[in-house]
């Protein structure tokens with residue numbers, strides 16, 4: 001994110017310290033995380049101590065201080081999904097992606113998270129990827145579902161075809 005892009009966001013809110021939350025939300029939306037340089041620039045421009053900005057950034061779960069994956073996976077661990085096998089789905093995701101909840105794959109394609117309820121309990125167990133819901137999930141469906149979001153989907157399919 002360039003400094004002029006940050007300036008544009010700041011100007012949108014009138015260069016006010018009280019707008020810090022909205023500004024951080026816009027930076028998060030654009031970058032999918034809060035880069036350290038952006039936070040330092042905000043602190044200098046709005047005259048807010050950097051540790052105060054970090055306190056805000058770490059308080060809200062919507063903010064991330066580390067880069068997020070291109071695709072955000074949320075496995076619902078709410079009661080309705082949990083009793084229908086949500087843990088097995090998380091376990092399979094961990095195997096497929098090589099990461100744990102809260103982490104991002106090395107190629108930055110996926111971030112894996114768990115949530116308490118996605119609000120569609122009757123369809124449980126439920127996984128959302130980039131806001132798209134996949135209901136009646138099972139560990140057996142994980143690989144096929146992730147495949148749709150893998151960047152080298154076609155290459156992999158070609159390689160499998162030759163083998």
Ligand code: FES
Nearest residue numbers: 076078081118121
């Ligand atoms: S408990 Fe999973 S959607 Fe509500």
